[in-house]
Ligand SMILES: O=C(CO)[C@H](O)[C@H](O)COP(=O)(O)O
């Protein structure tokens with residue numbers, strides 16, 4: 605399949621959020637990545653349900669909601685009602701992960717599990733069959749603009765092997781430090797959904813950057 609690009613609005617201008625949503629709407633982006641942080645699971649607070657609802661009102665692309673919160677099972681229905689098309693919960697935040705994943709699917713959302721850089725891919729073996737997508741964190745969650753962690757390539761090799769064995773349709777998302785310099789290598793490593801925050805919104809021309817993430821190898825900038 606062709607890979608998907610998911611700009612993260614964490615790096616957008618929150619005072620001009622509608623403008624930045626329109627920018628994504630009119631770009632080659634496939635999804636809108638929404639980072640929800642609670643100051644507990646991660647040492648940062650970003651945005652919550654009212655902002656997700658406001659984004660959904662203007663969004664013409666599916667919302668890919670990444671919950672970096674403790675006990676995310678408390679809020680799954682709320683995020684579905686706020687407009688989430690897919691809901692990502694963290695392996696590290698879910699003691700009853702199988703149940704949490706079933707609830708996400710019963711709500712009609714795509715179910716995704718994220719793992720932090722220190723969490724071994726092998727821990728996903730008994731849940732992978734139930735998932736639509738796995739998110740490999742390529743930075744420690746909590747902040748945009750961090751440096752990509754190279755061990756991600758090893759984790760992609762491991763998840764690719766599990767995918768081949770158990771769930772060939774599985775999507776593999778990479779989040780953190782993705783940009784025009786590493787996306788081609790990440791595609792080769794087996795990833796097919798790419799979150800990009802700073803690479804898009806800190807660039808001089810965010811739409812052109814999204815286009816070049818969508819078509820790596822082709823010079824989309826004039
Ligand atoms: O989940 C996240 C951080 O926890 C963000 O999605 C991620 O950091 C994207 O930002 P950038 O592309 O700037 O690294």
Ligand SMILES: [Fe+2]
Pocket residue numbers: 612637638639670779799
């Ligand atoms: Fe994210």
